[in-house]
Amino acid sequence: xxxxxxxxxxxxxxxxxxxxxxxxxxxxxxxxxxxxxxxxxxxxxxxxxxxxxxxxxxxxxxxxxxxxxxxxxxxxxxxxxxxxxxxxxxxxxxxxxxxxxxxxxxxxxxxxxxxxxxxxxxxxxxxxxxxxxxxxxxxxxxxxxxxxxxxxxxxxxxxxxxxxxxxxxxxxxxxxxxxxxxxxxxxxxxxxxxxxxxxxxxxxxxxxxxxxxxxxxxxxxxxxxxxx
Numbered sequence: 001x002x003x004x005x006x007x008x009x010x011x012x013x014x015x016x017x018x019x020x021x022x023x024x025x026x027x028x029x030x031x032x033x034x035x036x037x038x039x040x041x042x043x044x045x046x047x048x049x050x051x052x053x054x055x056x057x058x059x060x061x062x063x064x065x066x067x068x069x070x071x072x073x074x075x076x077x078x079x080x081x082x083x084x085x086x087x088x089x090x091x092x093x094x095x096x097x098x099x100x101x102x103x104x105x106x107x108x109x110x111x112x113x114x115x116x117x118x119x120x121x122x123x124x125x126x127x128x129x130x131x132x133x134x135x136x137x138x139x140x141x142x143x144x145x146x147x148x149x150x151x152x153x154x155x156x157x158x159x160x161x162x163x164x165x166x167x168x169x170x171x172x173x174x175x176x177x178x179x180x181x182x183x184x185x186x187x188x189x190x191x192x193x194x195x196x197x198x199x200x201x202x203x204x205x206x207x208x209x210x211x212x213x214x215x216x217x218x219x220x221x222x223x224x225x226x227x228x
Contacts, residue, residue, distance in 0.1 A: 016105070046073070
């Protein structure tokens, strides 16, 4: 799970980033609203932890902006403003939850778990399915018509992105940012190598699902049984 942490308090930013990473999350960070908007528009995060009092663009304004643009990524507001009216404003602006500083990290983790217990389009089922395959992220296991195999962490993360967006052509940068992070120095050749690995995995379970290269753009998941 990839989290965007937006916080202008440097010490808190570093502490939370370390704690979240130690808890198994992939974390990208920034300390102002303009950078946050740029990162959010990449649409690669599963959750946004958003400070309300930010330089350049404040948290509530940023939240209203991304919701009006149709971005439905869950957002937990982190703020020192704990009055009832402050909470109502934050929630009415599109926040999924509201956590008042100072808070215990254990409570933040509980709020995150609560967010992801809520049904979402691709999280309703434990297994992600398309065509004749299914993939269980918790087990890193891909199953097809003639058996199953285990995927590496990066292979599983990439395949999950495709299975969550089965009808979309996914740009190369989106895939790289989603799996390796915004600040990665991974080259496109690495992505091509992993596409090769995943195609071999699909072939090993005799699947009719294929990852098609869209020249100049990226990749597209397709079911060859439905291709005329």
